[in-house]
Amino acid sequence: MFSSSANSPEVLHTGGTxxxxxxxxxxxxxxxxxxxxxxxxxxxxxxxxxxTANPYKHIIIDGLVPDAIARDAMREIQAYxxxxxxxxxxxRKGGLGGESDMRIVGQRVAELVDFFQSDRFVRFLGDLTxxxxxxxxxxxxxxxxxxIGTDGYLSLHTDFNRHRTTGGRLxxxxxxxxxxxxxxxxxxxxxxxxxxxxxxxxxxxxxxYRVKVVPQFNRLAIFSVTDVSIHGHLDLVNHxxxxxxxxxxxxxxxxxxxxxxxxxxxxxxxxxxxxxxxxRSNDRHNTVVPKYIVR
Numbered sequence: 523m524f525s526s527s528a529n530s531p532e533v534l535h536t537g538g539t540x541x542x543x544x545x546x547x548x549x550x551x552x553x554x555x556x557x558x559x560x561x562x563x564x565x566x567x568x569x570x571x572x573x574t575a576n577p578y579k580h581i582i583i584d585g586l587v588p589d590a591i592a593r594d595a596m597r598e599i600q601a602y603x604x605x606x607x608x609x610x611x612x613x614r615k616g617g618l619g620g621e622s623d624m625r626i627v628g629q630r631v632a633e634l635v636d637f638f639q640s641d642r643f644v645r646f647l648g649d650l651t652x653x654x655x656x657x658x659x660x661x662x663x664x665x666x667x668x669x670i671g672t673d674g675y676l677s678l679h680t681d682f683n684r685h686r687t688t689g690g691r692l693x694x695x696x697x698x699x700x701x702x703x704x705x706x707x708x709x710x711x712x713x714x715x716x717x718x719x720x721x722x723x724x725x726x727x728x729x730x731y732r733v734k735v736v737p738q739f740n741r742l743a744i745f746s747v748t749d750v751s752i753h754g755h756l757d758l759v760n761h762x763x764x765x766x767x768x769x770x771x772x773x774x775x776x777x778x779x780x781x782x783x784x785x786x787x788x789x790x791x792x793x794x795x796x797x798x799x800x801x802r803s804n805d806r807h808n809t810v811v812p813k814y815i816v817r
Contacts, residue, residue: 530796534730537811545741545816548586556637559587565649572650577721577732580745582816591630592740596705598628599667599768612794613676616669622662631667638772647774653698656774663694670759670767677799678720678754681747682791695775697747704737705768711736711807714760715767717743720752734812737767748784756802
């Protein structure tokens with residue numbers, strides 16, 4: 523495991539022109555209700571692709587939920603003003619500060635969070651990822667809607683495997699799956715905030731920038747959380763009209779990790795790759811280039 527005294531990882535990406543990739547279709551964009559979303563069909567169709575994805579297990583799905591519901595939620599997040607902004611050297615983002623009642627942001631946001639918390643959706647995640655006995659987090663620890671304004675970023679890291687309070691009390695089981703719904707209309711690469719997936723090993727001896735995902739409207743990113751699932755976004759948010767990067771983030775857990783050798787039994791909080799926050803900039807997307815990009 524990485525420690526602050528360890529050497530910085532070797533960066534292997536060399537730039538050049540990335541290969542364009544497409545998200546898979548979700549089939550729900552033109553539906554009117556969340557109950558109609560074809561979760562079973564998507565899980566069956568994409569299971570194999572999820573298992574073999576690089577640099578770690580993930581999938582990018584466009585239009586899984588109805589556009590009308592996603593658009594309403596996007597507008598609610600855009601209109602909400604009481605964000606609690608967390609600022610550290612590793613990142614800056616606005617969230618709800620531990621509030622679990624999503625209705626304070628809006629009815630559509632609450633409806634989407636309820637959908638992501640439903641037994642049906644948790645079952646879909648199990649079918650898609652092959653991870654059995656997934657559970658939701660009713661307290662929504664660190665989850666929910668987020669708004670990242672101009673110059674916002676999140677440095678490269680892998681997430682906590684279990685979380686303790688400052689008093690040492692464990693408050694989550696083992697973290698296994700992240701689900702990120704992007705709600706940004708007509709977003710372009712140069713507006714920043716793209717989701718980055720990096721490859722590494724369990725010693726963090728190298729980092730290779732593999733995939734960039736532009737955070738487009740009604741785009742869902744799902745990935746398995748392990749000790750090597752390095753991700754972040756270091757292209758500073760830079761929308762020409764000052765719009766924030768808007769997401770709904772959800773996390774899922776299991777009571778045991780016997781099925782996942784890439785999760786250490788030693789408990790840890792989020793592990794940030796050293797010094798990468800210093801590379802953030804408005805023009806980084808021109809010089810730090812992945813192998814693949816989902817526009």
